[in-house]
Every structure is written in structure tokens, then in C-alpha cells.
Amino acid sequence: MKHLNKILVAVLLAMGLNAQAQDSNNPWAISFGANAVDTRAGAGDSFADKFNQPFKVSESWNILPSVSYLNVSKSVGAGFTFGVTGSVNKIDKLTTRALVGTGYEVTNPGDLTYYGADGIIRYSFMNLLGSKIIDPSAHIGGGYTWMGDYDTGTVNGGLGLTFWFSEQVGLSLQSTYKKTFADAVPSHVQHFAGLTFKFGGKDTDGDGVYDKDDACPEVAGPKELNGCPDTDGDGILDKDDACADIFGLAEFQGCPDTDGDGVADKNDDCPEVAGLKSMKGCPDTDGDGITDKSDKCPTVKGPKENGGCPWPDTDGDGVLDKDDKCPTVKGTVANNGCPEMTEEQVIKLNAYAKTILFNSGKSSFKQETYPVLLSITAILKEFPSSKFSIEGHTDSDGKDAMNQTLSEERAGAVRMYLIENGIATDRLTSSGFGESKPIDTNKTSKGKANNRRVEVKLVK
Incomplete structure (x- = not known):
């Protein structure tokens, strides 16, 4: 029977490893430390009697001077956590109501072995408090307890308090009242004190932002930018920045507009001289549709065919040289710029x-x-x-x-x-x-x- 009890505890602990989710960042948690069993809580007549006496550790607590409990858990969301606890102890202080009067009597039942395997549903009030250090909680559950040659099922409930030293390490304190269903195993309170370690969170790029919250899980970036890098510091994430290495403006997808003409430098053929959007950021001073850099006469309108310069009329006969069949001899329009014979x-x-x-x-x-x-x-x-x-x-x-x-x-x-x-x-x-x-x-x-x-x- 003694070995069977130990096997059952180990099986229940293994089952706990397959439970559902610890917090949204680190889904798993494991707690271990010492536990104390106080049978004084089973000697009262009402529920209030279970906790109406001050703690008298030396008189009624049964404590093993070693690691004596293990809890494995995962949270199910919204502050709720489901876990399994396995504990061992030795009962050498059994508290019963005195036969005479209303006091209590503590006796040694002969160093009874104690094993507990319990399922627990815990609710954390930490988010309601807005704290990242103090984590009060309440829990309910049920389990099975072996004490000496006797065993029984239990219904459990209690309170806990965890002080988080860091995001993943904390000191856990918990008291659980266990209502038994067999007279041979008295109802009792079990106290736990130990360390809790949360784990299982994934941070692929090692930037301190968990993958589930990291908009760029494979590229390191600051927390304030949800784990995405902003190489040029322009406030636009590299993944959305068309010019990730150059400080730029949001309206141009993170690219600069050096000349302030509304055309991003990467699309601007004249990035250092303000120009027109229709001219790819280049100026057209004379408005002839030819950019100044390509215009042979940038201040005088002219056709593209003549390099942006107006067509000349060398002979001054009113017919442009391009149409004048006699460009150096004054003629008439009717005769294509050539003189007419009288x-x-x-x-x-x-x-x-x-x-x-x-x-x-x-x-x-x-x-x-x-x-x-x-x-x-x-x-x-x-x-x-x-x-x-x-x-x-x-x-x-x-x-x-x-x-x-x-x-x-x-x-x-x-x-x-x-x-x-x-x-x-x-x-x-x-x-x-x-x-x-x-x-x-x-x-x-x-x-x-x-x-x-x-x-x-x-x-x-």
C-alpha cells in the first residue's frame, strides 16, 4: 500500500504536465517547497472553527524538513489556472477535541505517512490589483489523501499569495482546507511555502518580447515597438519602412523628402531641388513640360523637339526655321518662307x-x-x-x-x-x-x- 500511494502521486503529477495554459507569456509553472498539515482544523464543530485559533506551529503542525510538495500548472486564461499538486508528510501531531471541556488535545498517532494528490483551479487577483509583484489568489478543487492505512477523497478550497521577484520567479504561500469523506482521515488544513518558476514562453529573437506579442518574432526589436526594429529611428518599423536605413517620414513609408517637394527621394529625379510631382520631383521653370535639367532654354518656353527652346526665325519672315524652306532668305508664309517671284x-x-x-x-x-x-x-x-x-x-x-x-x-x-x-x-x-x-x-x-x-x- 505504501508503494502504491507513491505511484499514484507520481501518476497524478505526470498528468499535471498535460494540463491547460499558466499565464499568457509563460504558459507553464512549477512550484516546490515545504508543506505543513494541521489536523486541528478537523476538530472544530463549524467551518469558522477551522481557522479560529492562531497558528501554533510547534503544537499542531506536521512538517517535513525537506522539499515535500510539487505543483505543476498551466493557466486556462482570464486569470484562471489549473494544476495538480502532489505532497508528502509525516503525521506525528494529531489534534482532536478533548474529552473534557472544549479544548484540543494533540497526540502522536505513530508517525503516520501522509500523501496527497490534488487538482486545483486557481484564480489570480493580480490583474485586478494592477500589480506585477503581489499576486493574491483563491482556489478550489478536490483530490485524494492517504494517511497511514486509510485514504479518502477530499473537497478543497483556500487562499494563496505569491510575491514575484521577477517575471518568472516568485515566493508562493498557500493554505488549503481539505474536507474529507472518511472519519478515519480527519479534515485538515495544508499549508504550502515554496518557490514558483514560470516557463514555456517563447522569444525566438531574444528581444524580451514573447513571440505571441512580438510583431516581428524573428527579428529583435524594442518592447515599445512590439518587438520590431526601427533601424533609422524614424518611428516606422523596418518591416513597414521602404527606406529602413534612412530617417524618413511616415507619409513616404519612412523615406526622406530632402527638397520638401512632396516626392520621396527614392522617386525624385531631382532630390535636392524642389520640383513638381508630375515631373518626378524636378522643376520646370518655364512651364513648357520639359524639366530644367533637360531644357536647353529653361527660362523660355519651347517645344520638346527643339530641346525646350523656341523655334528660331532666322530671316524674320514669320515662318519658323523648322518650316521655312528658305530659312536664311526672307520670304512669304504662302511660299513656305521662300521669296515669291513677281x-x-x-x-x-x-x-x-x-x-x-x-x-x-x-x-x-x-x-x-x-x-x-x-x-x-x-x-x-x-x-x-x-x-x-x-x-x-x-x-x-x-x-x-x-x-x-x-x-x-x-x-x-x-x-x-x-x-x-x-x-x-x-x-x-x-x-x-x-x-x-x-x-x-x-x-x-x-x-x-x-x-x-x-x-x-x-x-x-
Whole structure:
């Protein structure tokens, strides 16, 4: 029986290791120390009699001078804790009511062995007091007690007080009244005094904040920031800080805005010069949509195509150089910035053309004609956007086919000379009309001379 009792106590203690939760930080607690059994509480007639006498340790307490109890517990939340206590003692002071009078009598029953295995539900008042050191409590429960050769179930209740030296270590005091259900084992009060150690809390990153309360359980951080680091000290946790190593502003997710333009430096192409959000933080002084750093004329509006500068009008004719086909020669808008040939100038041009002389029956020029050709070339260069048609004509001497061919060759010779002397090919065309378009009679030498001609016509 003696060994069976010890086995039962060990089993109950092992069961206690699987109980439900000690506090929210350290879920488990283990207490151990000394216990005292006072059977005087079972000798009274009323519940009040159980505690109406002062403690008389030497007279009625049964104490083993060694560690004699062990409690393992976990809390179930809201200040409640469930645990299992195993205790041993030796009863050499048994208190009974005296046969005569109303006093008590203490006798030695023969060093009875005492074993207790008890379940306990404890409620802590520490949170109600707002204290982190003084932890008063009340508890109820039940269990089984072996005293000598007798055993019985009990209903338990009592009070406790723990003084926490630290978050995990405390001095525990507790008194429990045990109401027995067998006369052979008297009801009694069991007092406990020992140390309590809380454990089981997990702090992965070792920052003093338990994982359950740690917003960053794997990275060390201060308690005031729920265990998360703030490397740059800007009040924004690294996990939420887009610039964790640089002091910044909350509105920019912890990034700085050095120039104060409302664009975070990391997104600002001009971080040290205040600018526009629409320009990625760069200024646009002239408001032409081109940032100053890319604008060749930052104080004057201009198109992007010209590097932010206004288009020039070199010749001052009202047509911008980009649209002016004659940017260095003053012209008219209607003629794309080029000068327009007047009727008088056309007449002057053809006056020169009529003096072009060819060798008889050929398309080669007479020597005295070259100055005339140079003068025609100079006039055409004055109007670089104008186009001209070179027309050749003959008199009626000879066959029509031969005259047609000769007129075409002479017009082509004039066109080729002009091209060779700087007139663009696409500005000139040539054609021959033979003797089909006379301007005078072919019956006189003078009339025939007038009909043998080259005309330069302005193409509009």
C-alpha cells in the first residue's frame, strides 16, 4: 500500500504536465517547497472553527524538513489556472477535541505517512490589483489523501499569495482546507511555502518580447515597438519602412523628402531641388513640360523637339526655321518662307532666255551665251523653292520631226547647264515644241529668229 500511494502521486503529477495554459507569456509553472498539515482544523464543530485559533506551529503542525510538495500548472486564461499538486508528510501531531471541556488535545498517532494528490483551479487577483509583484489568489478543487492505512477523497478550497521577484520567479504561500469523506482521515488544513518558476514562453529573437506579442518574432526589436526594429529611428518599423536605413517620414513609408517637394527621394529625379510631382520631383521653370535639367532654354518656353527652346526665325519672315524652306532668305508664309517671284522678275528672266544662242542646227551653246546662262542661274537661286519649266522652240525651216527633236535637245541642254551650276534637279523640267508655237512669222529672217527661242516659265 505504501508503494502504491507513491505511484499514484507520481501518476497524478505526470498528468499535471498535460494540463491547460499558466499565464499568457509563460504558459507553464512549477512550484516546490515545504508543506505543513494541521489536523486541528478537523476538530472544530463549524467551518469558522477551522481557522479560529492562531497558528501554533510547534503544537499542531506536521512538517517535513525537506522539499515535500510539487505543483505543476498551466493557466486556462482570464486569470484562471489549473494544476495538480502532489505532497508528502509525516503525521506525528494529531489534534482532536478533548474529552473534557472544549479544548484540543494533540497526540502522536505513530508517525503516520501522509500523501496527497490534488487538482486545483486557481484564480489570480493580480490583474485586478494592477500589480506585477503581489499576486493574491483563491482556489478550489478536490483530490485524494492517504494517511497511514486509510485514504479518502477530499473537497478543497483556500487562499494563496505569491510575491514575484521577477517575471518568472516568485515566493508562493498557500493554505488549503481539505474536507474529507472518511472519519478515519480527519479534515485538515495544508499549508504550502515554496518557490514558483514560470516557463514555456517563447522569444525566438531574444528581444524580451514573447513571440505571441512580438510583431516581428524573428527579428529583435524594442518592447515599445512590439518587438520590431526601427533601424533609422524614424518611428516606422523596418518591416513597414521602404527606406529602413534612412530617417524618413511616415507619409513616404519612412523615406526622406530632402527638397520638401512632396516626392520621396527614392522617386525624385531631382532630390535636392524642389520640383513638381508630375515631373518626378524636378522643376520646370518655364512651364513648357520639359524639366530644367533637360531644357536647353529653361527660362523660355519651347517645344520638346527643339530641346525646350523656341523655334528660331532666322530671316524674320514669320515662318519658323523648322518650316521655312528658305530659312536664311526672307520670304512669304504662302511660299513656305521662300521669296515669291513677281511677274516683273519672270519677264526679266525670259528676256535673258530669249538671248540664248545655239550653234546652227545643234543644241550646243555659242560662246557669248554663257554669261546669259549665268545670269539666269543667279535669278533662279534667288527663289530656291520655285519650280520652272524650260521650253524649246524652232522656226519652220527643215522637217517637223527634226525641229521637234532639236527643240527638245536645246531645252534639255539649258536644264542640264542650270543643274550643273547648282539648281536642284526637282525644280526643273524641260520640253520641246518644235515649230508648233511660233510667236512671229516664219516668212522673214527676223520672224524666224524670234521663233527660235527658249522660254523659262514659273510653275505654280
